[in-house]
């Protein structure tokens with residue numbers, strides 16, 4: 001009986017780790033960084049993420065960005081600002097679909113100083 005319980009516990013633990021959410025590991029610019037300019041926005045994931053929505057908001061509101069990676073799951077998501085970015089505090093918000101199929105969302109921020 002105890003062996004059956006142990007085997008079940010192990011199976012559940014394996015299933016849980018195999019279906020863990022993808023998550024954001026690092027970003028460019030780094031969260032809370034102070035940068036002189038922004039020529040790209042990158043989000044690196046531990047497992048491929050399908051980024052379904054992303055926005056960049058600054059002191060003057062929404063900033064237009066162009067995706068360089070499409071709607072397929074990627075380990076590194078990349079987008080570029082369409083125009084030069086002025087000084088101020090910015091927030092990137094994104095939503096996506098994790099490799100295990102769960103919807104994810106997160107945000108990070110940085111300051112452009114010049």
Ligand SMILES: [Cu+2]
Pocket residue numbers: 019020021022098100101102
């Ligand atoms: Cu999940």
